[in-house]
Amino acid sequence: MNNQQADTAPRRAIDVINAGMDRRKRSEKRFQLLGKLSIALAIGFLAMLLGSIVSKGYGAFQQTYVKLDVHLDAAKIDAENLNKGNYSGVIKEGLRNMFPDVSGRREKRKLYSLVSQSAAYQLQAKVIEEPGLIGQAISIWVPADDEVDVFFKGHINRDIAEEDRRIKDNQIRWIDHFIEQNRIEKRFNTTFFNAGDSRNPESAGIWGAVVGSFYTLLVTLLLSFPVGVASAIYLEEFAPKNKFIDFIEVNINNLAAVPSIIFGLLGLAIFINFFGLPRSASFVGGLVLTLMTLPTIIISSRAALKSVPPSIKQAALGVGASPMQAIFYHVLPLAMPGILTGTILGMAQALGESAPLLMIGMVAFIVDIPAGIFDPSTVLPVQIFLWADSPERAFLERTSGAIMVLLGFLVLMNMVAVILRKQFERRW
Amino acid sequence: MSKRKILLTATIAATFVAGSALAASRDYVSIVGSSTVYPFATVVAEQFGKSTEFKTPKVESTGSGGGFKLFCAGVGVEHPDITNASRRMKKTELEMCKKNGVADVIEIKIGYDGIAIANSKKGPELSLTTRDVFLALAKEVPDPKGGEKLIANPYKTWKDVNSSLPATAIEVLGPPPTSGTRDAFAELAMEGGCKSFPWIKQIKKDSKKAKKAGDKALSKQLKSKYKGICHTVREDGAYIEAGENDNLIVQKLDANPNAVGVFGFSFLDENLDKVQGSTINGVNPKFETISDGSYPISRPLYFYVKKAHVKVVPGVHEFVESFTSDSTYGDDGYLSERGLIPMPKEERAAFTKAAKELIPLSSL
Structure with missing residues (x-):
């Protein structure tokens, strides 16, 4: 063996390594x-998701308004009984005066449908605030109908055949008239942030x-x-360290992985x-989500205490x-930052949950x-689910708008958790 | 320490009692039921809440069957007042109601809903018959060579089904079996085509004959055989269950011009720039054709009212009356703008009367 090695060049470890x-x-x-x-792929998908939501949803923060000249006829609105006035009649008259050549029941209906049904309620609120307006002619900006809104935002192509779009040729003519007179504009959609659900987008x-x-x-x-x-x-x-406590621990860990709909069924039954x-x-809803978040909080609190x-x-x-x-x-006190972080993450999870609420009747029109x-009451994810299922086209952008708001809350909560951890957590 | 414990227990107990007590008096109308009626019921509820001094009714979308289950669970404010349905109440459901003390139930038909079979505007317009639909989608079809034999569905393209149709692969997006739309689709479109085979139709006739003759077991067996042939949808990938969300189906059709979708008429009406409805037996799905009954795939929509709640929950009777007024479900009512197809005038008058006088359903 020695001889053989001496014949050939010596193989040293470093040669093998080299x-x-x-x-x-x-x-x-x-x-x-x-x-x-893989990171690039993940970022790409995230960007695609956010891009699609934002590009679809930014329109939800704007709403089209039209300016109408209306005459608050004392015959239509009784100053004594402001709640019972014929406000939609006033709005309709304002529209008719603007387009006096519109005739026929069908065409008039098309004309009236240019403005939202809520216009009458808005006018009513204004009159109740200032009863002195009765008898005067005023200009008022009222929300446009959702079809007009979608059209004005450019989501409907006016070149396609008339029968294929919900908004008809004569309505487009009227809208063009509004545009010419600067009577139509997009405004920040405050209704989106301060109103409850409605079937009118x-x-x-x-x-x-x-x-x-x-x-x-x-x-x-x-x-x-x-x-x-x-409990943590x-x-x-x-x-004490015994079999029974071990059993409880195993169960808590298992509960954290139970599908959330099961908690909904439990909530319904109990x-x-x-x-x-x-x-x-x-x-x-809170009780059910408590059951769902408890394991998360217990586990993270125990980790923080440990x-x-x-x-x-x-x-x-x-x-x-x-x-x-x-x-x-x-x-x-030393474990608190960790406990709070876990709690906030558990809350964020609860905020995004809709499945368990299905069973207890929170998926409802309220x-x-x-x-x-x-x-x-209902919650944000359920609202998104309900809007996504609505036939009206204008709900498409409102769905994405609501998703953006929900994502905003989630990012905020996670940010608080990160800040808490960075600021207060001590390392040994 | 023990005082605190008592206090804690008392607080928790008090919260539960307060909650139950609150449930014991309800000042808003509670509605459950079909997801097909949901878009119409919610519009009426909102309008009702805005134009009267009553609170806006709460509308839950639970599906027709789920709605009846909740509705028939008993009398008392913890149970809903009204349930919506995209089919008529079943005999067993009425019996369940009666068993639980819900004696008087008022039935209101609100109008019709069409089911559209549609594809993307980028594809060719399809002219189908119910027989084409059956042959394209049934799990087993009569042997094309003739004879009274069923074979596993061999058809791959529409052209195989009917030589006048394009040679694109059969790819239909539709609702899952839990959906009322699917039930109606199977019953009206598929069964309609299925019946066009005389020997299959004969099975149903035989079943009725057996029933008359008193042979219940045979009648049942034949009936379920008939249903099995006509209602079973193929499972080899040609029919794709696309979930309950009709908007999703429309989007998928837009992306895939070769696919065909099955969904509610109101979604076709809202998306006419993207999808086109196929003609069925030569009739185009349109507001008018569904209303006069010439479009073959349409179904009635209902809601049911618990009479015992009328005096207990404020607004129930007023809500029902507002729903059945002509300005709501009439020819020019605001529900027609949402895609509900109104009933003929005489039929409507009968239901308006039933709603006004609260005439309960005697039998089904």
Whole structure:
């Protein structure tokens, strides 16, 4: 053997390494490239998603308004009884005066449908605010109908055959007349932010859903935070180590992975059918989402408690603190940033949830803004779902608009979680 | 410590009791039921809330079957007042209602809804017969060589089904079996074509004959055989279940000119710049043709009212009356702008009267 080695050139370890170097460097590069590619792919998809939502949804923040000259005829509006006035009659008269050559029932209906049905309610609100206007001729900007809105925003091509579009030739002529006289313009859509749901896209807003989401999350937070943190403290610091506690831990971890619709079914069976709580109430929604977020909060709180060095607790016990004092004065404050981060992430998850609410009647058409936790209400993701299913074309952009608002809230909540972690978390 | 515990328990108990107590008095109308009627019921609800001093009714979309289940669960404010349905109430459902104490139920038909078979404007306009639809979509079809034998659906393209149709692959996007639209589609379009084969029609006749003769078991067996032939949709990928969202189907059709979609007429009406309705048996799906009944795939829509709730929940009777007024579901009513096809005048008058006088359904 020795002879053989002496005959050929000696093979040293470094030669073997050098021979393989190129191959290893190549495979290293390949791996990094693969990683970069997958990140680029992920960013690409995210950009595509956001791009599609924003490009479809930015229009929702604007609404087309038209200016009408109306005569607040005292014969139509009784100054004594402002709630019963014929306001839609006044609006219709204003439109007729503008286009006196329009005749026939069918054509008139087409003319009246240029402005939103909510125009009459807006006029009513204005008159109730200033009763002195009765008898005068005024100019008022009123929301245009959703078809006009979609057309004016350029989503309907005027070159296609008349029978193929919802907006007819004579209506386009009237709109052109409005444009000529500067009587039509796009304005910031305040209705979208301060109104409840509506079947007329131009009067539909997300405020009802936002308030419903707020109440639901409030109930969820008030219940799941104390219960979750208390269970985490007990399990982490006090619970004896035995089979039963192990069993509970395994179950909590499993619950975190249970599909959320199951919690909805549970809520229907217990809270509504057994306790007789009202359907569609944000209180019940909060209870169901509490069940869903509890495992998340317990698990993250336990991780936060575990990350506090045991020496701190031992030092506290050493100077005579009781175990409860040691935990509440020393361990818990240090673990709090982690607990809060977990809680906020759990809340963000609850905010985006719609499946469990399906079972307890929160997927519903609700116009009135909920005034309390027992009022019927809906939440943002459900509102998005309902709008996505509506036939009217103008709901398309409102759906994307509502998605943007929901994403905004989620980003905000996650940002708070990140800031909390960066600012207050201590590392040992 | 124990005081605190008591306080906590009391608070929780009080919240639940308060919640239940609130449920015990309801000041808004609660409506559940069909997702097809939902777009119409919500419009009426909103209008009702705006124009009267009552609160806006709450409308849940639970599907026709789910609606009847909730509606028939009992009398009391925790149960809904009205349920919408895209088909008539079944006998078993009425029995369930009666068993749970819901004795008087008022039936109101609100109008008709057409089901459109449509494709993208970029593709050719299709002229179909119900027989084409059946042959293209049934799981098993009569052997084209003749004889009373069923074979697994062999047709791959529309041209295979009917030589006057284009040679594009059969690709139909439609609702899943849980949907009322699907039930109506199977019953009206597929069964319509299925019946055009005399020997299949004979099975149904035999079933009726057996029933008359008193042989219930045979009648049932024949009936389910007939239904199995006519209503079973093929599962080899030619029919694609596209979910309950009709907007999604329209978007998919726009992207794929070779595909054909099945969805509610109101979605066709709103998207006429993107999709075109196919003529069925020579009739184009239009407002007028559905209204006069010449378009073959259309179905009635209903809602049902619990009479026991009329005096208990404020606004129930007023809501029903507002729904059945001519300005709502009449020829020029605002529901017709939303795609609801009104009933003929005499039929409407009967339901308006039933709503006004709250005439309950005696039997089905």
